[in-house]
Amino acid sequence: MDECRVIIMGFGSVGQGVANALSMKKDLIKDKTGIAVKVVAAADSSSSAISQDGLDELLLVKTKNEEGKLSAYPEFGSDVSGADVLDAVEYDCLIEATPTNIKDAEPALSLTLKAFEQGKDVVTSNKGHLALKFKEVVGAAEKAGVEFKYEASVGGSMPIINFTRDTLASCEIKSIKGILNGTTNYILSRMTSEGSDYEVILKESQDLGIAETDPTQDVEGIDAACKTVILAN
Ligand SMILES: NC(=O)c1ccc[n+]([C@@H]2O[C@H](COP(=O)([O-])OP(=O)(O)OC[C@H]3O[C@@H](n4cnc5c(N)ncnc54)[C@H](OP(=O)(O)O)[C@@H]3O)[C@@H](O)[C@H]2O)c1
Incomplete structure (x- = not known):
């Protein structure tokens, strides 16, 4: 393989991080592996940008941040979304970065299985389908x-x-010990060192962007539970 055509599905923190990293590192990747990585599509929850000739990673990020939707990408913006994007362009690898859903693992589960059916590789940051399925x-x-x-x-x-x-590879893993969730680690560390109340530190963590507006997945232990299941598997 001398070219890898990728679709970035989900264009939030992770999807945009991948685009930024590819923009910085694609020459290095080409030098080291001989493989030219080309982003042929990127999609958010309701739109996409699609071009078989490749998209500009930094323009994708700029468009999403300034216009809110990838459909605003010049010339190649589109209303195609979700699994339909996988039929709209030829690709080799799906980079799946949609939100983690621990109720039914969607949309990650369907997207991933569809990419496999199409004979494509998948890279994911999602915990939902890994924890549940x-x-x-x-x-x-x-x-x-x-x-x-x-x-x-x-x-x-x-x-x-x-x-x-x-x-x-030759070791038997008997136990796993570690800090699995950065947000709760931050909150608990500050509560311990400052003797402050949970609600106060949680609010400050949200103001600092460390905790999400809806912190349920972190503070209820759901994120750590998903990670534990994935590691156990
Ligand atoms: N952030 C981290 O540090 C981190 C670390 C490890 C793993 N993860 C995991 O990585 C995944 C992405 O995290 P994130 O922080 O990037 O989340 P995020 O910022 O909330 O971004 C999620 C993206 O997915 C899009 N999306 C939602 N539903 C979709 C659908 N049905 N089809 C296509 N795109 C859809 C959203 O579209 P809109 O922009 O239109 O809302 C958004 O662009 C999650 O599963 C998370 O658990 C995150």
Whole structure:
């Protein structure tokens, strides 16, 4: 393979981070691997930008931040969204970064299974389908003979999954211990060091952008539970 055509599905913090990273690193990736990575589509919840000839990563980010929708991308903006994007362009790899849904794992589950059916590789940061349907999704990737990578779902900045699988391949993992959720770690650390109340620190964390406006997934332990299930699998 000398070219990898990617679709970035979900264009929030992670999707835009991928676009920024590709913009900075695609020459390095080409030098190291010989593979030219080309973004052929990017999609948010209701629109997309699609071009078989490739899109400008930084213009995608600028358009999303300034106009709110990828359909505003010059010339190649589109109202095609969701799974239809996978039929609208030829691609090699789906980068899936839609919101984590721990009720039914959608839309990540359907998008991922559809990409596998199309014979495409998938890279995901999503925890929903991994926590709820791990065996089904991994089994579908194996059956389709494609790559499925999910390092970013747990400890993306301190990779643990490939480390465990490859470097520790001959080891028996007996237990896992660590800080699984940065938001609660921040809140608990400040409560401990300052003796402040939970509500006060939570509000300050939200003002600082450390905790989300709806902090349920973090403070109720849902995020940490999903990560624990993924690591256990
Ligand atoms: N942020 C992190 O540090 C981090 C770290 C590890 C893993 N993750 C996981 O990575 C995923 C993305 O996180 P994020 O922080 O980037 O979330 P985010 O900022 O909320 O962005 C989510 C994106 O997905 C889009 N989206 C929603 N429903 C969609 C659908 N049906 N089809 C296509 N796109 C859809 C949203 O569209 P609109 O823009 O139109 O709303 C938005 O662009 C989540 O599963 C999260 O758990 C995040």
